[in-house]
Amino acid sequence: MANKKQDYEGDKALAEVLFDSIGDGAITTDEFGKITRINPTAQSILGYSEDEALGQWFPKLCTAYDDSGGAIPLIDRPVTRAFVTGNIISEKIHYKTKAGNLIPVSMTISPIMVDDQPVGCIEIFRDISREYEIDKMKSDFISLASHQLRTPLSAIKTYSHMLSDGFMGQLNPRQNKSLKTIIAATNRMNETISTLLNITRIESGSVVVAKKPIAINQVIEEVIADHQLTVTDKNLSIKFSPVKDNIKIISDSVVLKEIIGNLVSNAIKYTPNGGQISVKLSTKDKTLIVAVSDTGLGIPESYKDNVFTKFFRGENVIRQETSGTGLGLYLVKGLVNELGGDVWFESTEGKGSTFYLSLPLLPQAIRTNKSVN
Numbered sequence: 001m002a003n004k005k006q007d008y009e010g011d012k013a014l015a016e017v018l019f020d021s022i023g024d025g026a027i028t029t030d031e032f033g034k035i036t037r038i039n040p041t042a043q044s045i046l047g048y049s050e051d052e053a054l055g056q057w058f059p060k061l062c063t064a065y066d067d068s069g070g071a072i073p074l075i076d077r078p079v080t081r082a083f084v085t086g087n088i089i090s091e092k093i094h095y096k097t098k099a100g101n102l103i104p105v106s107m108t109i110s111p112i113m114v115d116d117q118p119v120g121c122i123e124i125f126r127d128i129s130r131e132y133e134i135d136k137m138k139s140d141f142i143s144l145a146s147h148q149l150r151t152p153l154s155a156i157k158t159y160s161h162m163l164s165d166g167f168m169g170q171l172n173p174r175q176n177k178s179l180k181t182i183i184a185a186t187n188r189m190n191e192t193i194s195t196l197l198n199i200t201r202i203e204s205g206s207v208v209v210a211k212k213p214i215a216i217n218q219v220i221e222e223v224i225a226d227h228q229l230t231v232t233d234k235n236l237s238i239k240f241s242p243v244k245d246n247i248k249i250i251s252d253s254v255v256l257k258e259i260i261g262n263l264v265s266n267a268i269k270y271t272p273n274g275g276q277i278s279v280k281l282s283t284k285d286k287t288l289i290v291a292v293s294d295t296g297l298g299i300p301e302s303y304k305d306n307v308f309t310k311f312f313r314g315e316n317v318i319r320q321e322t323s324g325t326g327l328g329l330y331l332v333k334g335l336v337n338e339l340g341g342d343v344w345f346e347s348t349e350g351k352g353s354t355f356y357l358s359l360p361l362l363p364q365a366i367r368t369n370k371s372v373n
Ligand code: ADP
Pocket: 266, 267, 270, 294, 296, 297, 298, 299, 307, 312, 313, 314, 315, 317, 323, 324, 325, 326, 327, 328, 329, 330, 353
């Protein structure tokens, strides 16, 4: 009996030493969220001593914030969700220290289960201020470089168009053909720059949308007109089915054109010569649905979970179409979120794909007042 007790005390002491030696912040709570243990690293990150922290209600002692500095309500806190769902939750959030500073942390919280019952939680977290700073510098750099690239590019574009329109004398067919290639490459470069700029905005939480009533039929017509050259070049047909009554929706036309432009551009890019593309508008339960269909390469079953992932490009399309960044649909997803809509697709390899976009028809709260461009 005495030996068992000694073993238990020994195990307990060892567990305590191990806990205190963890190089990341570590906190345990009981089933009510009260702090039962806090290791020295957690004390140094949060600025609370062991005496100040023990017995305190974790969500109250240590308030949490999202990327844009908004307080995370208790119900959405990882600690609550870990308790409610019984799942391990990993996230990046911000904690407020005792000194009142917000520090970004990468955390994992796991429920402690005894006989299938949650008896508390253990959270391990790491201060990621340095990574955060580097990430911000990277975004600022991309943003600056993209802006700087735009100016010379618009000069190339303007003069190429002037040459092609004959303002500087008649061109022979070979010159005309070369110029067309220059214009197409400039357009692609412009699209890439605009994608990069928008992605840095999404990732830094600085996308701003200006919602106002817009005639959706007209937006689609403009997007199709922007792509007419490539459609003709590839001998594709493109059919537009507008929505009745020229419905207006409350949204941001620049963001919307970027989203639908990406879907139409993919449909064109991944449909072999002679294929068909259609853009269909319909309404359902106070929602506008935009469906962009093509008779192209389609998306193999095994890739379907990945198409909205950053930098993803399907092997089947890379074989046929070398140009692409794998950023278009990642951007689309981010922008659709900003507009309060949804995006999804149906596709059969070798037959074609339909990408759907749903947007609320009713006015939505206007979040901010500037526009993405
Ligand atoms: P990119 O077109 O630059 O490769 P996207 O993010 O726009 O990047 O698309 C990601 C991937 O999704 C594409 O590489 C392709 O594999 C697949 N995809 C997207 N749209 C289509 C489409 N209409 N038909 C077939 N595959 C598509």
